[in-house]
Amino acid sequence: MRQYLIMGLATALCITLFFILDPLNGNNPEKPETKQQETVQTAAKPAEQKTPSERLDTQYKDKIAEFPVRPAQQEKLSELRQERLDNLEGMKPARISIPSIGVDAAIEETGVLDNGEMGVPEDVDQVGWFEPGFKAGAEGNAVLAGHVDSLTGPAVFYELDQLEKGDQFTLTDADGREMVFEVRGTSSYITDEAPVEEIFGRSDQRMVNLITCTGDFNRDIGSHEERLVVSAELISDSAMKEQAPDAPDNLKLTASSLSWHAVRDDAVIGYRVYEEDLESGESEQLATVSLFERKSIPLEADESKRYYVVAVNVDLKESKKAYIPEE
Incomplete structure (x- = not known):
């Protein structure tokens, strides 16, 4: 009985070894060969057959409008753009010329008085630029103010009320940059009712507002009762011409x-x-x-x-x- 048991175990062991070792002998049924896919490549166009524009599009990926540029040029061009934008920013006006009313005057910087009003030059023949506000030629409303008269007679803006729509005047800075403005309209306001934000505030246009006194002179307050505002828009800038x-x-x-x-x-x-x-x-x-x-x-x-x-x-x-x- 013991002999039969040993023979059975030996037979089972042989069968087990057969299934383990047979794959190692490479006797698996052959699998059908998988046909390799052919890779079709399109021949590149020879460089000598490319047009100049095609060659440039390959070499220079960056473009400005239709013009290819080297990537290394972008930094230099960005610097040039910034310089040009700086030139198009507003300027500190140093002189004003209004030929139609005979004005040719120096401009000085002014600020806000203790009473909250804009300051004006002590010299009645000069014009004040409101320095805390916008520069001349910048997007927004720059403001210039001048006296209409004095104890001795007419002052720098005595004939400002004679300006009409379409009249022009020129502002110049200390470096000789010139801006030409064209009058768009005139308005008069009671001093306490003037629209401050409209005169001094932001705008999408490049505006300059010329201000002086008008109306009756009120001896109790020592000033005229109204303010004249002449609004003008930038039409020419010598920096832009360059x-x-x-x-x-x-x-x-x-x-x-x-x-x-x-x-x-x-x-x-x-x-x-x-x-x-x-x-x-x-x-x-x-x-x-x-x-x-x-x-x-x-x-x-x-x-x-x-x-x-x-x-x-x-x-x-x-x-x-x-x-x-x-x-």
Whole structure:
């Protein structure tokens, strides 16, 4: 009996070892081969077959409008933009000229008097700029005030009430920057009822309000009973005129191309080429040329057209038109 038991255990052990060792012998049924997927790759376009614009789009990912720029240039261009924005901020006015009423006067800074009113210069021939408020030319309402008269006669703003809508005056700062303002309207207010926020407060426009006394003189308070406010808006800034780049030069037209010389200005980011119809005077843009491309385009000239090139700066302002010199 014991002999049969040992033989049974041995048989069971052999069967168990068979199932354990058989996979190691590589005797598993063969699995069907999996067909490898073929990877289809599109051949890259050779560099020599790419257009200049395609090559630039690959090399320079950053753009300003349609002009590619190197990433390393962005910091420099950002600095230039900031400088230009600083130039477009308001200024501290140093002088005012109003030709239509014969005013040409110095401006001094003034503040708030103890009674809460805006101060005015002691010199009745000078104008005061409210320094705690907005600078001239900034978005908001800058305020300039002057006397209308004095014990000895007329003062600097004696004829301010003669200004009409459309009249202009000029403010100049200590560095010679000039701003031209155009009158938009005039208003008179009883002194205690003047809309202070409207005269001194914020605005989306670049405004200057000229203020002087008007109405009857009240001897009890030692002042006129009303205030005249002339509101004017900025229409020209000499700093803004400097934003346009120089025009390209040395334009040459051959039988098959138009070329020019680059403008030496760090703010220039490219060029635009236009054709102008001689009969109608209408212009149409033909091409955009980046800073990194050759300063030329293929062109078959049309006798009914003339051609010009402009430089474009980081503010997207165009230079004056550069035409092909007449022979």
